Amino acid sequence: MRIAIYSDVHGNLTALQTVLADIKKQAPDLIAFAGDLCLMGARPRACLELARSETDIFVYGNTDEAIHTPPQMPDDVTEAQQKQWQTFLDAAVWTHEKLGTENVDWLARLPFSQRIGPTAVPSDDLLIVHANPLDVNRMIAPTDEFQQEVLGEVQWPENDWDIRPLLESTTAGIIAFGHLHVPNVRRWGKITLANISSVNLPSDGDNRAKYGLLTWRKEEGWTVEKQLVAYNTHQEREVLSFIKPPNWEYLRDSLPK
Structure with a gap:
């Protein structure tokens, strides 16, 4: 069994087209999406379709939820945080309008998780979620060692970022997620944690689109392959400049020239 899982498209149609074309070449048995499809991009409706x-x-992600149920701004935010919240809320309203009622309703019906069992044993199961098995917001961060090596600094210290409450009730053997x-x-105990990353807006300094290819073999269990796909970032920059969604200049400048 081979399953391709992609996540966090955020309205980038150029990247999504390239990723799905690459996935087809892999000929997986199943293609899964792990949330955050439309918000923060120029072509949300085309991405959804x-x-x-x-x-x-x-499964749905936190920004999918925000499109049909915008979050309330906290009372204790700073002025800078208030501006960030407002930009996010403006993007949610704009995306809602571009999608139309039928597509927003479809987003609202997406499940929180998907579970795939290659055997009758629950500990062999693959659990697909957006962020973690309990909600769509709290992150499962990499180890301190990984962060230092890949990111050049520890942004989410393990001592301050306890993931135990998010995972201790999980019976699956592997969790695939984005966010x-x-x-x-x-590894966390007996569970494999596979962050399959994002099609858009990378945080690791590598501007290629990314997805995961998970394979089940009876003798080995689940294996995870990271797939990296270069795409035409110039084309997506041009689209952002033409359509001008909320925060379009930031989104454009986040893509390499």
Whole structure:
């Protein structure tokens, strides 16, 4: 059994088209999406329609939820945080309008998780979520050692970022997720944690689109391959400059020239 899992498209149609074309070459048994499809990009509707036509199973992410149920701004935010919240909320409203009612309703019906069992044993199961097995917001961060090596600093110290409450009730043997746009695979007890990263807006300094290819073999269990796909970032920059969604200049400048 081979399953391709991609996540965090954030409205980048050029990257999504390239990733799905690459996935087709791999000929997986199943294609799964792990959340955050439309928000923070120029072509949310086209991304949703393409994903629906070429993906087998979905889960929703925090930005998918924000489109149909915008979060409330906390009372105790700083002025700078208030501006960030407002930009996010403006993007959610704009994306909602571009998607239309039928597509927003479809997003609202997506499940929180998907579970795939290659055997009758629960500890062999693959659990697909957006961020963690309990909610769509709290991150499962890489180890301190990985962060130092790949990111050049420890941004989420393990001592301050306790993931035990997020995982201790999980019976699956492997969890695949996105949310934090940094690809990595680690062990936590008997569970494999596979961050399959993001199609868009990378946080690891590598501007290629990313997805994961997971393979089940009876003798080995689950293995995880990180897939890196270069795409036409210039084209997506041009689209952002033409359509001008909220925060388009930041989004454009986040893509390499």
